[in-house]
Amino acid sequence: MGTAFLFPGQGAQFVGMGKSLYDRFDSVKELFRKANDALGFDLAKITFEGPMEELTKTNVCQPAIFTVSVAVLSALREIVGLEKFEPAATAGLSLGEYSALVFAGVIPFEDAVQIVERRGAFMQEACDANPSTMASIIGLDADACENIVRELTADGGELLVANYNEPKQHVFSGDIPLVEKACEKAKEAGAKRAIKLKVAGAYHSAYMTPAREKLAPFIGAVTFKAPEIPFFSNVTGSREDDPEAIKQNLISQVDSPVRWAQTLTGMREMGITDYLELGPGKSIAGMLKRTVKDSNTSSLCELADIEAMKE
Structure with missing residues (x-):
């Protein structure tokens, strides 16, 4: 091919x-x-x-x-x-x-x-201009990550799945407190790892x-x-x-x-x-x-x- x-x-x-x-x-x-x-x-x-x-x-x-x-x-x-x-x-x-x-x-x-x-x-x-961050989540599928986003943004705030890299590797991007909470939720949901990335800010958000x-x-x-x-x-x-x-x-x-x-x-x-x-x-x-x-x-x-x- x-x-x-x-x-x-x-x-x-x-x-x-x-x-x-x-x-x-x-x-x-x-x-x-x-x-x-x-x-x-x-x-x-x-x-x-x-x-x-x-x-x-x-x-x-x-x-x-x-x-x-x-x-x-x-x-x-x-x-x-x-x-x-x-x-x-x-x-x-x-x-x-x-x-x-x-x-x-x-x-x-x-x-x-x-x-x-x-x-x-x-x-x-x-x-x-505005501090923000990203975190890599390993071991959760897209649906699980999107559910976390919906739950944490029910009252507003900026958080999304910014990178769908692999079937079970995704990246959260957005407000620093929400990304940190998303990491906690991801671990509770069974993620193998949830790592804040060393980036300048929340890309693709x-x-x-x-x-x-x-x-x-x-x-x-x-x-x-x-x-x-x-x-x-x-x-x-x-x-x-x-x-x-x-x-x-x-x-x-x-x-x-x-x-x-x-x-x-x-x-x-x-x-x-x-x-x-x-x-x-x-x-x-x-x-x-x-x-x-x-x-x-x-x-x-x-x-x-x-x-x-x-x-």
């Missing part, structure tokens, strides 16, 4: 990610040059040399992960050739959606990297609505083309072919839940069992293992990872 190309989101970053590709390929140097020009700061220097405190800043981290992910794609194209994998679908987890859109030919890299930097900056502003409103004109100004391969949207968790719908979903994604498990199962229903994770970290590979039992996943970030695909 071919291979699905998947791209990671924020949190996967580390100092030096993609450096082996930058050192080897002029095409990767050119991507970082375009990113530096578009952003007005030296993204390559921070990505490869740090410090980590600088790289972790949302408006740096997001374009860094995005650029490294596209760099992996570029290197894979040069070393192995994409036709070997028969690209059958693509998607990205939250921030990773922008890498998938570039891969699918929906938006150009230069536009995407500017939007991603603005997205990071506006999300950071929203986090700074109403706390990010100011960020969405500021970002909308930047996304709106870019021309979106129809995807060249099947593209799955975070907001719907399903395939989306219409460029205008993709654009609106990308705007909505900032303060809407990410339906990642639905995306993975939807790809499996297409007959896909082979997946590539392109970019830093291996979190998507883990999610796939627990969501699509017969999946075969390779995680690629550095030169050695890609060289191994030639065999």
Whole structure:
């Protein structure tokens, strides 16, 4: 059936990610040059040399992960050739959606990297304006998590399931006291773990609505083309072919839940069992293992990872 190309989101970053590709390929140097020009700061220097405190800043981290992910794609194209994998679908987890859109030919890299930097900056502003948080719940299904949300928000407040990552791994997002109560309720309901995340704020919740409103004109100004391969949207968790719908979903994604498990199962229903994770970290590979039992996943970030695909 071919291979699905998947791209990671924020949190996967580390100092030096993609450096082996930058050192080897002029095409990767050119991507970082375009990113530096578009952003007005030296993204390559921070990505490869740090410090980590600088790289972790949302408006740096997001374009860094995005650029490294596209760099992996570029290197894979040069070393192995994409036709070997028969690209059958693509998607990205939250921030990773922008890498998938570039891969699918929906938006150009230069536009995407500017939007991603603005997205990071506006999300950071929203986090700074109103303290909020997120928590990962392992061992409860979606219905159980949604029941907790309904119970705790009966009298108001902001709490939702922001990430449907796996059949039994979800993320609460919202008011700090409600997220803390949700963790307690989740443990009472049988969750194996309930962990507050080290994030700047409540992503994919109403706390990010100011960020969405500021970002909308930047996304709106870019021309979106129809995807060249099947593209799955975070907001719907399903395939989306219409460029205008993709654009609106990308705007909505900032303060809407990410339906990642639905995306993975939807790809499996297409007959896909082979997946590539392109970019830093291996979190998507883990999610796939627990969501699509017969999946075969390779995680690629550095030169050695890609060289191994030639065999």
